[in-house]
Amino acid sequence: LKNTPQVTVTKDLAAGIQLRLTSSLIDTNDQVLELKAPLNQFTDATLGWTHATEIPNDIGVDLRAQFAF
Numbered sequence: 001l002k003n004t005p006q007v008t009v010t011k012d013l014a015a016g017i018q019l020r021l022t023s024s025l026i027d028t029n030d031q032v033l034e035l036k037a038p039l040n041q042f043t044d045a046t047l048g049w050t051h052a053t054e055i056p057n058d059i060g061v062d063l064r065a066q067f068a069f
Helices: none
Strands: 006-012 018-024 030-038 043-052 058-065
Antiparallel strands (some): 006 018, 018 030, 030 043, 043 058
């Protein structure tokens, strides 16, 4: 596990959609790009792209649900 300084830039788009880029300030092979969109009040979907030395060009989709008790 290594610690490197990173910068995160977030842009709020229309209808609650959010675009976020996280990049290392030192390593050129360490970026994460995410597009997050709400599906309803308790659920959102995130399309992500990760580029790292260990895992180049990894694309994935996450569905997240929030439950309050």
